[in-house]
Amino acid sequence: MKAALLLQIATTFAALSLVAVGGANAVVPDIHRQVVDILGWMDNATFANLFAIAQAAPGPNVLVVSLIGWHMAGLAGLAVATIAMILPSGLLAFAAGRILNRLSGARWVTIVKAGLIPLATGLILASGVVMVRSAHQGSLTLAISAFAAIFVVACDYNPLWALSGGAIIGLAGWALGFQ
Amino acid sequence: MAPDTADPSPQISRAQLFLGFLKIGLLGFGGVAPVARHILVEDRKWLSEKDYAAILGIGQVLPGANVTNASIIIGERFHGPLGSLIALSGLMAMPLVILIGLAGLYDHFSGLVPVHVAIGGTAAAAAGLVIGTALKMAKRLKPSPIALAFGLAAFAGAGILRLPLIETLLVLAPLSIAAAAWEKRR
Numbered sequence: 001m002k003a004a005l006l007l008q009i010a011t012t013f014a015a016l017s018l019v020a021v022g023g024a025n026a027v028v029p030d031i032h033r034q035v036v037d038i039l040g041w042m043d044n045a046t047f048a049n050l051f052a053i054a055q056a057a058p059g060p061n062v063l064v065v066s067l068i069g070w071h072m073a074g075l076a077g078l079a080v081a082t083i084a085m086i087l088p089s090g091l092l093a094f095a096a097g098r099i100l101n102r103l104s105g106a107r108w109v110t111i112v113k114a115g116l117i118p119l120a121t122g123l124i125l126a127s128g129v130v131m132v133r134s135a136h137q138g139s140l141t142l143a144i145s146a147f148a149a150i151f152v153v154a155c156d157y158n159p160l161w162a163l164s165g166g167a168i169i170g171l172a173g174w175a176l177g178f179q
Numbered sequence: 180m181a182p183d184t185a186d187p188s189p190q191i192s193r194a195q196l197f198l199g200f201l202k203i204g205l206l207g208f209g210g211v212a213p214v215a216r217h218i219l220v221e222d223r224k225w226l227s228e229k230d231y232a233a234i235l236g237i238g239q240v241l242p243g244a245n246v247t248n249a250s251i252i253i254g255e256r257f258h259g260p261l262g263s264l265i266a267l268s269g270l271m272a273m274p275l276v277i278l279i280g281l282a283g284l285y286d287h288f289s290g291l292v293p294v295h296v297a298i299g300g301t302a303a304a305a306a307g308l309v310i311g312t313a314l315k316m317a318k319r320l321k322p323s324p325i326a327l328a329f330g331l332a333a334f335a336g337a338g339i340l341r342l343p344l345i346e347t348l349l350v351l352a353p354l355s356i357a358a359a360a361w362e363k364r365r
Contacts (some may be wrong), residue, residue, distance in 0.1 A: 089247075128307070144308050
């Protein structure tokens with residue numbers, strides 16, 4: 001039973017690993033589709049909460065995947081999910097590093113980059129929209145999301161301020177009986 | 180051709196490599212790339228500014244988080260395959276420990292209403308941060324009309340139509356790269 005679940009975790013994330021241009025945050029819509037809609041591992045709110053916790057921890061943005069693994073199957077799940085998400089793309093990076101250390105200025109690298117970065121940006125924006133929908137519990141949460149988005153665009157302060165601000169506004173709204 | 184310009188590469192022991200990336204992971208709240216640049220280029224002087232930008236650029240084009248990829252490439256440069264493993268484990272160690280701590284707290288306390296409410300607010304903010312990050316990237320990118328169209332297509336496919344990502348990218352990526360090549364032709 002557990003082995004089957006771990007296998008499912010491994011295959012789900014390994015498949016996404018090689019398309020996650022821009023990191024796990026770019027594939028959040030697909031992770032959400034798999035984990036919430038298809039596999040039914042958790043509901044919307046839990047998904048949003050796990051994402052929030054992953055954002056609150058330092059480190060590269062593969063952690064949301066680690067946390068989903070943890071939520072489903074404890075420490076083994078965390079290890080399997082993290083490795084499944086990092087290993088395929090990591091091997092590619094390793095190979096590319098060996099070849100490209102010499103070619104980093106090459107023209108085709110510039111071209112591939114120019115082609116892929118707009119896509120990555122669009123995917124991350126899509127992730128944001130899917131996340132906002134998952135986190136949506138009323139007009140207050142929507143306002144917090146909008147606030148956080150403006151915060152990032154408008155200034156360069158550490159995003160942790162926006163995360164703690166969200167927690168405080170959420171608490172204040174609840175204490176005041178505001179939905 | 181400038182193969183050897185970066186090459187008086189400093190001698191870095193395996194322990195130093197691990198500790199350097201451990202620090203990057205520990206300090207990388209809300210985005211690791213700026214911290215990584217600071218530590219690798221300014222603090223430890225393992226890489227020149229140009230080297231770091233080039234490696235991060237490659238890390239960005241490839242699938243996977245850019246700094247994760249960069250750690251693998253940088254580790255390889257100093258200590259081969261083992262170096263990659265050392266740098267990557269250094270990078271991931273502290274974030275995973277902190278994550279497990281936070282997840283444990285969540286499992287214990289998420290039943291309490293105030294905790295639940297606070298996490299809900301944090302989740303809303305985290306979601307907004309992702310939108311803000313994407314908008315900021317778009318602003319810095321100053322995309323051409325064609326690049327903008329591809330960005331919007333990726334957004335619509337993944338965010339609105341909720342198409343499967345792998346298939347969507349298999350279609351969009353070659354087209355977008357071809358368009359970029361066409362735009363950069365001389």
